[in-house]
Amino acid sequence: MRKPKIIVVGGGLAGLMATIKAAEAGISVDLFSIVPVKRSHSVCAQGGINAAKNQKGEGDTTDKHFDDTIYGGDFLANQPLVKRMCEAAPGIIDLLDRMGVMFNRTPEGLLDYRRFGGTLYHRTAFAGATTGQQLLYALDEQVRRHEAEGRVKKCEGWTFLSAVMDGAHVCRGICAMDLRTMEVKTFPADAAIFATGGIGAIFGRSTNSVVCTGSAQAALFQQGVDYANGEFIQVHPTAIPGEDKLRLMSESARGEGGRVWVPRKPKENRPPRNIPKSDRFYFLEEWYPKYGNLVPRDIATRAIHRIVYQEKLGLDGQAAVYLDVTEIPRETLNRKLEGILEIYEKFLGVDPREEPMKVFPGMHYTMGGIWVNGEDQATNVPGIYAAGECEYQYHGANRLGANSLVSCIFGGGLAGTAAVKHVNNLEKGAEATAQAVYESERKRQEEKNQKLIRRDGSENPITIWRELGDLMTEHVTVTRLNKNLQAADAKIHSMLERYSRINLSDRTKWSNQTLNFARELENMLILARVITLGALARNESRGAHYKPEFPDRDDTNWLKTTRAKWVNCDIQLTYEPVDISLIKPRARRYDAAK
Amino acid sequence: MAETKKVIVKVKRQAGPNDPARREEFSLSWRPSMNVIICLRDIAENPVTRDGKKTTPITYDSNCLEEICGSCAMLINGKARMACSALVDQLEQPIRLEPLTKFPLVRDLSVDRQFMFESLKRVKAWIPIDGTYHLGEGPRVSPEVQAKGYPLSHCITCGNCLEVCPQVNEHNQFMGAAIISQVRLFNMHPTGAMNKRERLEAVMGPGGIQECANAQNCVKACPKGIPLTESIAEVNRDAWKQALLGWFLG
Numbered sequence: 064m065r066k067p068k069i070i071v072v073g074g075g076l077a078g079l080m081a082t083i084k085a086a087e088a089g090i091s092v093d094l095f096s097i098v099p100v101k102r103s104h105s106v107c108a109q110g111g112i113n114a115a116k117n118q119k120g121e122g123d124t125t126d127k128h129f130d131d132t133i134y135g136g137d138f139l140a141n142q143p144l145v146k147r148m149c150e151a152a153p154g155i156i157d158l159l160d161r162m163g164v165m166f167n168r169t170p171e172g173l174l175d176y177r178r179f180g181g182t183l184y185h186r187t188a189f190a191g192a193t194t195g196q197q198l199l200y201a202l203d204e205q206v207r208r209h210e211a212e213g214r215v216k217k218c219e220g221w222t223f224l225s226a227v228m229d230g231a232h233v234c235r236g237i238c239a240m241d242l243r244t245m246e247v248k249t250f251p252a253d254a255a256i257f258a259t260g261g262i263g264a265i266f267g268r269s270t271n272s273v274v275c276t277g278s279a280q281a282a283l284f285q286q287g288v289d290y291a292n293g294e295f296i297q298v299h300p301t302a303i304p305g306e307d308k309l310r311l312m313s314e315s316a317r318g319e320g321g322r323v324w325v326p327r328k329p330k331e332n333r334p335p336r337n338i339p340k341s342d343r344f345y346f347l348e349e350w351y352p353k354y355g356n357l358v359p360r361d362i363a364t365r366a367i368h369r370i371v372y373q374e375k376l377g378l379d380g381q382a383a384v385y386l387d388v389t390e391i392p393r394e395t396l397n398r399k400l401e402g403i404l405e406i407y408e409k410f411l412g413v414d415p416r417e418e419p420m421k422v423f424p425g426m427h428y429t430m431g432g433i434w435v436n437g438e439d440q441a442t443n444v445p446g447i448y449a450a451g452e453c454e455y456q457y458h459g460a461n462r463l464g465a466n467s468l469v470s471c472i473f474g475g476g477l478a479g480t481a482a483v484k485h486v487n488n489l490e491k492g493a494e495a496t497a498q499a500v501y502e503s504e505r506k507r508q509e510e511k512n513q514k515l516i517r518r519d520g521s522e523n524p525i526t527i528w529r530e531l532g533d534l535m536t537e538h539v540t541v542t543r544l545n546k547n548l549q550a551a552d553a554k555i556h557s558m559l560e561r562y563s564r565i566n567l568s569d570r571t572k573w574s575n576q577t578l579n580f581a582r583e584l585e586n587m588l589i590l591a592r593v594i595t596l597g598a599l600a601r602n603e604s605r606g607a608h609y610k611p612e613f614p615d616r617d618d619t620n621w622l623k624t625t626r627a628k629w630v631n632c633d634i635q636l637t638y639e640p641v642d643i644s645l646i647k648p649r650a651r652r653y654d655a656a657k
Numbered sequence: 658m659a660e661t662k663k664v665i666v667k668v669k670r671q672a673g674p675n676d677p678a679r680r681e682e683f684s685l686s687w688r689p690s691m692n693v694i695i696c697l698r699d700i701a702e703n704p705v706t707r708d709g710k711k712t713t714p715i716t717y718d719s720n721c722l723e724e725i726c727g728s729c730a731m732l733i734n735g736k737a738r739m740a741c742s743a744l745v746d747q748l749e750q751p752i753r754l755e756p757l758t759k760f761p762l763v764r765d766l767s768v769d770r771q772f773m774f775e776s777l778k779r780v781k782a783w784i785p786i787d788g789t790y791h792l793g794e795g796p797r798v799s800p801e802v803q804a805k806g807y808p809l810s811h812c813i814t815c816g817n818c819l820e821v822c823p824q825v826n827e828h829n830q831f832m833g834a835a836i837i838s839q840v841r842l843f844n845m846h847p848t849g850a851m852n853k854r855e856r857l858e859a860v861m862g863p864g865g866i867q868e869c870a871n872a873q874n875c876v877k878a879c880p881k882g883i884p885l886t887e888s889i890a891e892v893n894r895d896a897w898k899q900a901l902l903g904w905f906l907g
Contacts, residue, residue: 160795
């Protein structure tokens, strides 16, 4: 009898959940990850996970969660699957609870919930301020159990290079590289699920981890897997600027009562504690009385930019504002927010319990991603599924805080289940695919490596990467101007040209991180173009996508999904309608109740 | 113009597990809030030693850069710690970087910590749920138990506690404090407690808790401040209880 196999690429929340679902169904899974899965980027999520459990007696419902998510996403998300996610969320919390996640508790021993951005309800379950870590570990432990019992094989320390497609353009496995031996190898499979996370590295410095390059998504894109809504990039309002990365200061700081402010006087020289309340400008609270500090991220980010760049009220004239938790009792801070306060203390040497934190918006999340259908996370290529941040389905034009963890787990589970169905229904599996199909893909990838290693140019991959990051951050994040977007695309073009003259300062064949990075860089450049061109074309403002030249949402012309395709080795933008069958689009404003 | 401040970094290099070790020194331009990861990136962008020799970028592990993924553990000025939170301004120069010594070397500063993940498998560090289908809520947990368990669940498997433990050496397969602390965490959970016995048996097996010689280095080296010695004491007590009970009952 045929023994089906599923490959999962990526071991964060979505990948692990997909793995568990497939293993539970008795299908054997090969799980690929660049890092040991326990070190995946989901570990960085802080504030919590949303589910309308209504455990504070506020009358919260899954319908309200659904409406907040659609409204928060400025009506760009296809609605039916978002509804299913919101309905599934309470069950997901129960499951995580059963897996032993050390969620914060009420005196009665029930899960505690906090408020998050874009909602008026206490809907966010949390484990201190390290919820992502706790959730990732819970799923990691379940996968370890499946691994110990022989249903899952982990391939950690491997990086995905490409999908293996047969003559009918059906996925029959993957091609990957061992990051130690640098061996390039193909792995047959009947379905492949991609859960390869974010793309922060394209913006140089972001809140993302080092492995979040988007390289896998870009590689798939160049093999005919469509990419949707790439232009929707979330910039988190409160991050600590750093040379190597922007460290996130969770929305939960504001959920627990943290306040954002600047001194009213531009050249204030008193230390923050000596500035009386009357001389402080709590601009979010003044501008958005209903939601206050808990407006959605795109709104808060633009407000901070306005304060710094237009009102010239940044702290000491710099790009920074205060995030102040000093009014919150120390005991509460330590019980609910310790994880993030420790980060601030460790990296800046200042105790945020005593002194307001200095923060500024930083690139955080991509709402866009691999195109998947509205049913079961299938991409446009048979046999390929996608889940988690790497796909585009759940967050529209702006993601609400604490919705990412739930979308990862929901989407991952859905993809796992769908892939199982797919492999069980196949008439012929990977075993019927000719060996030559695998061998030619392996050769193609191996030759790419050889070409890179032989190249004797003058360009350093890290230099190009730094320049790409600066370019994208400056022109393709918070405020977008068409002439700058055009110039940015031309610049990326020239970087691609420089890329052909790259010089790997390491040509060895063992644990060569330079070679791997160079491969990722080419993919980052391609995906950077997808993002930039998508932004250039979309002449409106919606959610995180803001163009001062087109300041309003334009439903007549732009209530549609951008779907980028790779045609004749170039990017082609196509558009398709958004499924708005459940909630009629209405104006989105947060200065009043919706 | 004032001369830019320099940062001197001395790195132990080794091309592979069977290659000879050598040291290379680099001189980098100082920047505010510079950490060891930034130093390694600067070297990668311009891999030239202090005396002007071209070399290769340094291989090292890193991912989150906020001390929560556990990747970038190494010896910094002889101390096992995370490179991302090692701020240059707080380090004596030259900054000496070496790989952890208790794990198989991969290359330069990168080591293989698979041993720890295997140990987690051995002690069954998980809650054995029936399945992911709907079975209602989990057991109620008091805030007190949560307050005790939550810090334990912060373990990032960085390996620093094994690195500093004299009992982890070539003659001994001691699993180390991190793993024992996980046994305590799962045994504490209402559902996990149902398999307490199995975990205690595993932790009394080869390389188990009996190898601990109470040096107490682990707790000082833990970047997450986990009460590791407390965990060892508690698991030790439970293990003895179980062993004695087994002995009495024959």
